[in-house]
Amino acid sequence: MIPRPRPERFRLRRTMMFLSAQKPGLIKDAYIYGCDSIMLDLEDAVAENQKDAARFSLYHALTTVDYGDTEVIVRINGLDTPHWREDVRVCVAGGADGIRIAKCESAGDVRTVERAVLEAEREFGKEEGRTLLMAALESPKGILNAYEICCASERMFGVAISGGDLRKSLQTSPQRDGIDMLASRGQVILAARAAGIQCFDTVFTDLDDQEGFEAEVRQNKAMGFDGKSLINPKQIRYVHQIFAPTEKEVRQAEKIISAYREQSAAGVGVFTVDGKMIDIAFIPGAERTLKLAKACGMYEGDLI
Amino acid sequence: MKNAVGRDIPEYLLTGGKKVYQGKNYMDGKYVTKASPTTRIYEKPQESKIVSGLAEALRLCGARSGMTFSFHHHLRDGDHVVNMVMKAAIEELGLDGLTIAATSLGAAHDPVAEYIEQGKVVGIQTSGIRGRIGEVISAGKLKTPAVIRSHGGRPRAIEAGEVHIDIAFIAAPTSDCMGNCRGIGGKSDCGSMGYAMTDAKYADRVVVVTDCLVDFPNMPASIEAIDVDAVVVVDSIGDPKKIASSAARISQNPRDLMMAENVAKVIASTPNFKDGFSFQTGVGGPSLAANLFLEKFMDERGIKMGWSIGGICGPMVEMLKKGKVGKIIDVQDFDLDAVRSINTTPNHFEMSASQYADPANKGAFVNKLDFVVLAALEIDTDFNVNVLTGSDGVLRGAPGGHPDTAAGSKCCVIVTPLIRGRMATVCERVVTVTTPGDCVDVLVTDYGIAVNPLRPDLIECLDKAGIKHVPIEELKEKAYSIVGRPDELQWEDQVVAVLEARDGTILDVVRKIKPYTIEQ
Numbered sequence: 001m002i003p004r005p006r007p008e009r010f011r012l013r014r015t016m017m018f019l020s021a022q023k024p025g026l027i028k029d030a031y032i033y034g035c036d037s038i039m040l041d042l043e044d045a046v047a048e049n050q051k052d053a054a055r056f057s058l059y060h061a062l063t064t065v066d067y068g069d070t071e072v073i074v075r076i077n078g079l080d081t082p083h084w085r086e087d088v089r090v091c092v093a094g095g096a097d098g099i100r101i102a103k104c105e106s107a108g109d110v111r112t113v114e115r116a117v118l119e120a121e122r123e124f125g126k127e128e129g130r131t132l133l134m135a136a137l138e139s140p141k142g143i144l145n146a147y148e149i150c151c152a153s154e155r156m157f158g159v160a161i162s163g164g165d166l167r168k169s170l171q172t173s174p175q176r177d178g179i180d181m182l183a184s185r186g187q188v189i190l191a192a193r194a195a196g197i198q199c200f201d202t203v204f205t206d207l208d209d210q211e212g213f214e215a216e217v218r219q220n221k222a223m224g225f226d227g228k229s230l231i232n233p234k235q236i237r238y239v240h241q242i243f244a245p246t247e248k249e250v251r252q253a254e255k256i257i258s259a260y261r262e263q264s265a266a267g268v269g270v271f272t273v274d275g276k277m278i279d280i281a282f283i284p285g286a287e288r289t290l291k292l293a294k295a296c297g298m299y300e301g302d303l304i
Numbered sequence: 305m306k307n308a309v310g311r312d313i314p315e316y317l318l319t320g321g322k323k324v325y326q327g328k329n330y331m332d333g334k335y336v337t338k339a340s341p342t343t344r345i346y347e348k349p350q351e352s353k354i355v356s357g358l359a360e361a362l363r364l365c366g367a368r369s370g371m372t373f374s375f376h377h378h379l380r381d382g383d384h385v386v387n388m389v390m391k392a393a394i395e396e397l398g399l400d401g402l403t404i405a406a407t408s409l410g411a412a413h414d415p416v417a418e419y420i421e422q423g424k425v426v427g428i429q430t431s432g433i434r435g436r437i438g439e440v441i442s443a444g445k446l447k448t449p450a451v452i453r454s455h456g457g458r459p460r461a462i463e464a465g466e467v468h469i470d471i472a473f474i475a476a477p478t479s480d481c482m483g484n485c486r487g488i489g490g491k492s493d494c495g496s497m498g499y500a501m502t503d504a505k506y507a508d509r510v511v512v513v514t515d516c517l518v519d520f521p522n523m524p525a526s527i528e529a530i531d532v533d534a535v536v537v538v539d540s541i542g543d544p545k546k547i548a549s550s551a552a553r554i555s556q557n558p559r560d561l562m563m564a565e566n567v568a569k570v571i572a573s574t575p576n577f578k579d580g581f582s583f584q585t586g587v588g589g590p591s592l593a594a595n596l597f598l599e600k601f602m603d604e605r606g607i608k609m610g611w612s613i614g615g616i617c618g619p620m621v622e623m624l625k626k627g628k629v630g631k632i633i634d635v636q637d638f639d640l641d642a643v644r645s646i647n648t649t650p651n652h653f654e655m656s657a658s659q660y661a662d663p664a665n666k667g668a669f670v671n672k673l674d675f676v677v678l679a680a681l682e683i684d685t686d687f688n689v690n691v692l693t694g695s696d697g698v699l700r701g702a703p704g705g706h707p708d709t710a711a712g713s714k715c716c717v718i719v720t721p722l723i724r725g726r727m728a729t730v731c732e733r734v735v736t737v738t739t740p741g742d743c744v745d746v747l748v749t750d751y752g753i754a755v756n757p758l759r760p761d762l763i764e765c766l767d768k769a770g771i772k773h774v775p776i777e778e779l780k781e782k783a784y785s786i787v788g789r790p791d792e793l794q795w796e797d798q799v800v801a802v803l804e805a806r807d808g809t810i811l812d813v814v815r816k817i818k819p820y821t822i823e824q
Contacts, residue, residue: 029786032750033562233558237565297770 432702
């Protein structure tokens with residue numbers, strides 16, 4: 001069995017690539033494309049009568065493939081199906097880093113899954129609290145309850161919008177400027193930030209429309225999302241490119257952190273960098289920038 | 305005797321001055337006396353050279369048992385001509401002891417395997433070998449070891465007289481009554497006829513076989529009537545569907561695209577990636593897709609490709625038409641877009657195999673190549689490449705221009721997935737060395753990039769550009785960790801094929817496969 005380190009609740013998650021757990025040829029080495037997380041799907045990508053086969057292939061992949069630094073999340077079937085409990089057991093037994101709760105509508109849904117995860121961790125002798133959770137918000141009700149969902153568990157690292165069903169419920173369709181999802185995206189970002197967890201935008205499904213994809217990624221970044229769900233490896237590069245900090249931002253963050261360390265060692269709390277007032281409130285942002293820069297190959301220093 | 309790539313070559317093969325492979329550029333500065341054919345004088349004007357059929361052409365050319373017949377493979381898997389000629393020679397004229405010297409042989413020539421088993425065909429010389437012929441040779445049924453040469457090594461051997469062609473049979477999409485041939489304008493078009501050119505010049509007798517007779521003179525001619533003894537008109541020289549695909553498409557496979565992008569990144573990181581650079585790539589998934597990414601880098605830097613050579617297909621012609629490439633010099637065409645373009649699109653030229661890749665001539669194009677992107681069946685930790693034998697040791701591949709372009713170019717990039725099915729592509733020791741590791745510079749796989757330690761300059765380029773690379777051993781270990789370490793193949797002593805390096809020395813031999821038995 002390939003040992004995986006304890007999952008990090010907060011880490012870089014610019015790109016989460018969906019792959020059907022039913023396809024061993026795809027999931028055996030999906031990490032080679034360089035996305036931050038892979039999302040092995042037991043839900044919609046797997047036919048109703050193939051759920052069990054998919055779980056076997058998932059378990060085999062989780063326990064025999066070395067995914068390295070790539071985070072491995074599993075999308076389980078909805079709580080209204082007969083499948084989700086067994087899905088949770090296989091995720092925990094295989095040592096997945098996290099579980100994505102499909103069609104989540106309330107804090108209660110998160111807690112239901114959390115209980116099942118804890119039971120499974122005990123059943124399979126895994127470290128309690130190891131398995132992370134995220135929720136997919138796919139209905140107006142889920143979007144409206146975003147804040148309570150984000151706060152529902154210590155295991156929660158993020159929420160994602162799932163646009164397919166949501167647009168139908170909202171009686172809209174994909175628009176070039178993203179106006180169709182504006183209210184939902186805004187609500188989810190507010191909730192995630194208020195709860196202190198991450199948020200991810202929905203997939204862009206038209207692989208031939210590179211221009212539309214790029215516009216949406218730029219908007220995601222501008223709105224404050226941490227990353228995006230993807231359906232094809234060719235989408236990874238652009239997301240990483242857009243989510244990368246600028247050279248100027250990296251240098252600035254570097255200056256802020258080193259100045260802060262010097263000044264606080266000398267007992268100074270507020271100081272200026274390039275004429276701007278800096279205090280401790282700037283540090284998490286600067287650290288995030290450097291982390292991102294490191295992942296993008298733009299920073300090789302040791303401040304982070 | 306062990307050669308420069310560590311392969312043991314049996315002494316009995318080293319007769320008549322034959323040497324084992326000594327390393328790249330070993331023959332440089334030595335001399336060769338060229339062979340000359342004995343040809344019939346046609347002083348008296350002829351109205352036409354058309355004869356009634358292949359049997360008559362064979363008789364006219366004095367075909368006898370023990371002769372060597374040559375063929376080109378521009379009709380690829382659609383070729384009918386090899387089979388028709390061999391059938392006429394063996395079944396109508398009753399000849400035997402024949403040798404086939406082809407530029408390549410494939411599944412289209414499965415019937416020849418039968419003639420090998422009957423002992424009627426006793427020698428095979430080729431640059432590629434697939435299908436039943438490969439299987440029967442690997443089973444030890446050919447009387448003499450097959451000789452495998454690269455596309456450049458073959459014209460070299462012909463010019464040096466190491467291969468003497470008694471009769472060359474030239475499949476021609478169009479010909480006039482005197483034997484001026486072209487690769488376009490007929491019903492079985494193949495475009496370039498580059499591989500046939502040396503044969504026409506060096507064979508004693510030349511027979512053109514066409515299914516589309518056109519008015520005299522058929523110009524501009526790829527094969528000239530001055531070299532042709534007879535013209536045979538048949539119903540069909542080939543199956544057009546198998547000669548050229550309608551259009552080579554750039555792969556949409558994400559794995560291919562990722563590798564292709566990395567190939568382009570590697571190329572763009574080197575100093576020779578500048579305005580006017582020269583380039584060759586294959587039509588395989590990641591090789592062809594490399595064009596796409598290379599074009600992006602070219603646009604970014606505002607540079608253009610000076611010229612491109614090799615087997616040509618539509619996407620390259622497209623770049624020529626867009627003005628991104630200055631010239632295409634073409635030895636073979638892979639799809640109909642390329643076939644239609646040759647000699648009609650300005651700056652799309654035809655060339656012979658000798659002009660393309662011959663290591664002994666004075667101006668082969670491969671020697672001016674900046675970059676070549678090539679595939680591999682296997683590559684070992686010394687960067688030796690195998691493109692000839694399968695994992696079971698059976699002949700089923702083609703060195704083609706691989707060793708020539710690798711040796712001539714300034715930067716040879718091999719692109720291949722790390723594993724294929726259950727097989728590790730990056731391995732400890734390739735089954736057969738077809739391109740020596742001293743000619744291979746960079747390996748791009750889906751699991752990482754490795755640079756040949758013989759090229760510290762390239763290592764520096766990659767480092768500067770921030771392109772990650774690892775020692776090739778690491779890739780091999782990764783491959784073995786996934787698919788396991790294969791058992792050694794079991795061979796008998798009999799050598800079934802000799803793999804000649806492009807300079808004529810012996811690079812490797814292929815032995816008869818020991819039938820596999822399950823131990824009790």
